[in-house]
Structures are given as C-alpha cells and as structure tokens.
Amino acid sequence: MTAGLTAGLMSIDLMTTGLSTSGLLTNRYWFKVLFEYCADPDSLSSLSWLSCYLTTVKHQSLYWSILTVLILLAVTAPMAVGLGLAGALARRSPFGAVRGLGWGYTSMVRGIPDLIFFLFVPLAIDQMLEYIRHRVLCPQETGPVWVGHDFVVCDAAKLPLGPSPEWVHDIYGFMLAVLAFSIVFGAFCANVIHGAMNAVPRAQLETARAYGLSPRQVMFRIHLPQTWIYALPGLSNVWMILIKATPLLFLMGVEDIVYWAKELGGSKSARFSDFPHGDWRIYYFSGLLVFYLLFTWFSQIGLKRLTDRVSRGQATLAGGKGGLGR
Amino acid sequence: MADTGAGQQAGNTQAGNTNGAKQSAAVAKNGAAVLELRDIHKYFGDLEVLKGVSVAARAGEVIALIGSSGSGKSTLLRCANLLEIPQQGDVIFQGKAIEWRAKGAGRQPASEVQVRGVRTHLSMVFQQFNLWAHLSVLQNVTEAPITVLGQDRSEAEEKGRALLAKVGIGDKCDAYPAQLSGGQQQRAAIARALAMEPAAMLFDEPTSALDPELEQEVIKVIKDLAAEGRTMIIVTHDMSLARDVADQVIFLHQGVIEEQGAPAEVFGNPKSDRLRQFLLSTSVAA
Numbered sequence A: 001m002t003a004g005l006t007a008g009l010m011s012i013d014l015m016t017t018g019l020s021t022s023g024l025l026t027n028r029y030w031f032k033v034l035f036e037y038c039a040d041p042d043s044l045s046s047l048s049w050l051s052c053y054l055t056t057v058k059h060q061s062l063y064w065s066i067l068t069v070l071i072l073l074a075v076t077a078p079m080a081v082g083l084g085l086a087g088a089l090a091r092r093s094p095f096g097a098v099r100g101l102g103w104g105y106t107s108m109v110r111g112i113p114d115l116i117f118f119l120f121v122p123l124a125i126d127q128m129l130e131y132i133r134h135r136v137l138c139p140q141e142t143g144p145v146w147v148g149h150d151f152v153v154c155d156a157a158k159l160p161l162g163p164s165p166e167w168v169h170d171i172y173g174f175m176l177a178v179l180a181f182s183i184v185f186g187a188f189c190a191n192v193i194h195g196a197m198n199a200v201p202r203a204q205l206e207t208a209r210a211y212g213l214s215p216r217q218v219m220f221r222i223h224l225p226q227t228w229i230y231a232l233p234g235l236s237n238v239w240m241i242l243i244k245a246t247p248l249l250f251l252m253g254v255e256d257i258v259y260w261a262k263e264l265g266g267s268k269s270a271r272f273s274d275f276p277h278g279d280w281r282i283y284y285f286s287g288l289l290v291f292y293l294l295f296t297w298f299s300q301i302g303l304k305r306l307t308d309r310v311s312r313g314q315a316t317l318a319g320g321k322g323g324l325g326r
Numbered sequence B: 001m002a003d004t005g006a007g008q009q010a011g012n013t014q015a016g017n018t019n020g021a022k023q024s025a026a027v028a029k030n031g032a033a034v035l036e037l038r039d040i041h042k043y044f045g046d047l048e049v050l051k052g053v054s055v056a057a058r059a060g061e062v063i064a065l066i067g068s069s070g071s072g073k074s075t076l077l078r079c080a081n082l083l084e085i086p087q088q089g090d091v092i093f094q095g096k097a098i099e100w101r102a103k104g105a106g107r108q109p110a111s112e113v114q115v116r117g118v119r120t121h122l123s124m125v126f127q128q129f130n131l132w133a134h135l136s137v138l139q140n141v142t143e144a145p146i147t148v149l150g151q152d153r154s155e156a157e158e159k160g161r162a163l164l165a166k167v168g169i170g171d172k173c174d175a176y177p178a179q180l181s182g183g184q185q186q187r188a189a190i191a192r193a194l195a196m197e198p199a200a201m202l203f204d205e206p207t208s209a210l211d212p213e214l215e216q217e218v219i220k221v222i223k224d225l226a227a228e229g230r231t232m233i234i235v236t237h238d239m240s241l242a243r244d245v246a247d248q249v250i251f252l253h254q255g256v257i258e259e260q261g262a263p264a265e266v267f268g269n270p271k272s273d274r275l276r277q278f279l280l281s282t283s284v285a286a
C-alpha cells in the first residue's frame, strides 16, 4: 500500500518540478496556459478556440481527475484483493480470535451500506491518526480532545500540518479515500475468496496431505492456486462494481471526474470566463458515459483473457474451451 | 514403540529394494514388516467400522484386500497413512510406531512431523485418481518430490519424465489432468506415487472408475510393479488381479478379517460361508 501511494506522490513531484521551470504556475499547483495564442480568446477561430477552451486550467483539472480515478483503481484493486485474501485466510485460522476478526470484518461490511463506510472510514482514520499524534507530540496537553462537539487537537498533531501546500491536503484526502475503498472492496473480495476456497474439492487437499505436504504447503501450493479458478468470476464482478463506484470519490472531498464534468458543463457567462458558453452538461456527461463504458468494456476483455488463462485445461465449463476437444 | 531394532532393519532392506528394484522379491519378502496395522478399531460416531483388524506387509509383499462394499477396506487403508485416525490400535511403519496423544474419540497423533514422515514414504493411489487439477501431468509428478523431499526441479522433472514414460504416457507431460482419459489419469497418478520412491504403496480400488478396456492399461502397470518387488496393499474388486499379483489375500467382512491366506488357498478353498458367497457374487463380474 505504502509503495503505491509513494509512487503516486513521486509522479506528482515530477510534474510539479517539470512545469514550474516555465514560471507559469497557476494557483492550482502546476497548470499553465499551454498555447501562447490563447492569451486573447476573442481573436480566435472556432478550432483554435476549442483547443484553447479544452486546455484551460480548469480543464486540466478534469484531466488530472481522470488520472486520479485511474490511480485510485490501480492502488485499490491490489489492496482489496490483498485484504480479501487476508480476510478469507483469517476465517480459516486455527486461532479463534483471528477467525473472529476475519468473520467480523466480512460481515460488518456486508451488513452496512457502502455509502456509510465511505463517509465513516476516512473520518475515523483521520481522527484516530490525529488523536495518536496529539498524545505523542503534545504530551503537555492533557485535556480532552473533545471540546463541546468539536474534535480539537494541537497544531503539531494536525494532518496534514496547517501550513502545508494545498496538494499535500489533496493527497492526504486521496489516501484516506483509497483506504476506505480498499477496506470496503476488500470485504467484498474476502467473501468471494472465502466462497471460492470452499468450492475447491476436498479430495484435492486430502491427496496433498497424503503425499506429506504440510498444512501450509497444502494451502499455498494446492488450495490457493485452485481458489483463483473459482474466485475469478466473482472478483471480476467486484472490479466492475469498483469502477462504477469511483464517482463516490466526490463524497470524500476528492474532486473527481463527475464533479468536474458538472462544474465545466454548466453555462458560463462572459463575466466569469474567457470562454463563455451555454449549458453543455449533456456533452460532458455523454463523455463520461463513453469513458465508463469503454473502461468497463476493455476490463471485460482483459478479465476474460485472464479467466481463460487460469482455467486452461481445467475440468470446468470455462476450461473446456482451452482445447479439450471432447 | 514396538520392535524398533528389527523395524530399522526392515527400513534399510526396503531402501535397498527401491533403489535396486531388480532385487529378487523372494529375498526381500523375508524381511520384517514395512507396514503393520495392529488391532485397529475405527469408529465413525457410534458406528464401529473396523473391529480390531491387524495386517502386516513385509518388504516386497503384495497384499490384496477384498470384501463387499462398506466392509471397511478404504477406511483401513486410510488408517495406514493416517488420513483417518483409529481410536484404538497401532500403526507401525518401518519399525516405528505412531505415537499418540489423548485416548478414545479425541485421539490424535502426537507429532505432525512423524505423520508427515510416514506419508512421505507411503504413497497412495486413489480410486478417483485425484490428480491436482491446476497442475500439468509432469507438475503433478514433481510437486511432492520438490516441496516435500526437497529435490531440485530439473532432477525431479527428469525423473518425472522417465516415470511417465514407464507407465506409458511419456507424451502427456504437458497436458492437464482433465485432458486425459481415465486410464491415462490413473497411470499418471501411479507415476506420481512412484516419484516419491515410497517404501510401500497403497491402492484404493485403482481400476474401479475405469472401463474394462482402460482397466487393463492400469492393471498391466500394477503387475509390473509387483514383479519389481514393490511392497503394496491393494484394495480391489478385481479377483483376477488379486489372484495374479497378491502374495496374501485378506477378506474383510463388516470390519473384521474373516479369512486370510495365499490366493490359491483363499480362492481355491474358501472356508467361511461369507467368503464363498462373496466369491460367487463377484465371479460373475470378474
């Protein structure tokens, strides 16, 4: 998880330094006017007008938010599968406490609406981190952190620190969102993986034991590799749901593509913009439709390939196509 | 811990036997028991499935276990490699008795390591083959030698290919189990068992899931193994197989050994009515 987020931070650093050399940084981190001729919008023909319009600072925010969604998916997917695997394994642990933890995790997320989790998890993690920092960094303040209805910690404990630049705040918020997504979708994955582990025929595992494999070796050499054959359809489903859930980012204060489409599509008068236009939301939202449709479509193709590979040579219906020929 | 000294010797005899399979079976059979089950009692809940069964397989000996359905043959075999835990009685492998903790229903082997040690040298072939579905045929054969015996991959693969060739499916190394016929799958399963260089082998109705035609492929392999002087316990419904390969035939009836002896004796001159009836009922099929 840390690796993924660090990578995200690094790429942003690169962008910042790369663009700041031009000296045209705007207040929103690092964007600039791309084309010189855009300085005087009134003089433009329609095509160059469009090129200028689509490269305004705000539009660059839209493009950035597409990247945000993609990064979210790229980080969340492996984290959710990892958490799901941990949850499914926990439910089979020989230790009662670990089993209880695994069971609690999966059934909690199953029984509570996702929306509540998306609002609750970032807030809870944020306050937990700030509370710990408060106790560690400001030992002189022994009073309660709850003052009236407010959660108050010392300045040094704030996350991110007060004077941090705006992008640090955005990254922090994004990280919390990724965590919330991973926890919720990790629980979905845990259920899928748990069910798939139960679907592996008992004889396969018993045979492994009969050949002297240790319980650990049975798990990692036989049980889990066969689990993927049964889990992949379910996990594909979770991936699709994850893609379609990304607009919920907006709920967590991350300005995602839906936010920007709505923002940019609304009618603009000449008073507020160099590029006035009417209500174009229909075009923007159409663009979103196409974006999500293409994304899920390509995902489906990719997942189909993966499923074919995993079930190659298996006695399942999916495996039969791999050249069983009888 | 019974007769450790003699058993140790049996282990050594066996090791020599697996390496030089050409060693004459008659010589090997004079050794002490490789595998001995002593007074085995097994309950499933209140049902007593095995009621004090004792079997001893000496090095190079082939034992055929016959009996009607539900008589406890599979259960006895599964007690030998501890897939089932007998509530009473001892399992002695290569002279070492399995140590137990707790008694009665909660009885368990005291040492997981000891159990794995037994299983490592006691390969089982199942009625339904049970090849690992996600692994190719060659990988099925090399899996346990690599992960359990710690052989290196290239060595294990070389041996695996040789064994698959020996059972007549050398051209199927890279196929998956589901792509093979039943007879081919069972032969692959036998190659997997041989790859462990076992001191003894257990077969649980190895041909019962096969068409008569495919049955013969597997029977031929089993006969070859018997001729090599392998120690085997074979549960079978195929009386001609039992007659041809076994040194000793054991007739199990309702969890008790009803009759036991050389094939000529058991088949030619059955003493109990039950065995006579059983042989009559199977002679049609066999």
Ligand SMILES: Nc1ncnc2c1ncn2[C@@H]1O[C@H](COP(=O)(O)OP(=O)(O)OP(=O)(O)O)[C@@H](O)[C@H]1O
Residues within 6 Å of the ligand: B044, B049, B067, B068, B069, B070, B071, B072, B073, B074, B075, B076
């Ligand atoms: N796991 C189990 N739980 C409960 N009862 C069992 C279990 N396994 C076997 N039994 C019972 O034990 C008895 C003996 O079964 P076993 O499988 O050993 O018979 P078998 O001689 O191998 O028969 P077959 O020739 O049909 O394979 C049967 O009555 C069976 O119902």
Ligand SMILES: [Mg+2]
Residues within 6 Å of the ligand: B073, B074, B075, B204, B205
């Ligand atoms: Mg049976």
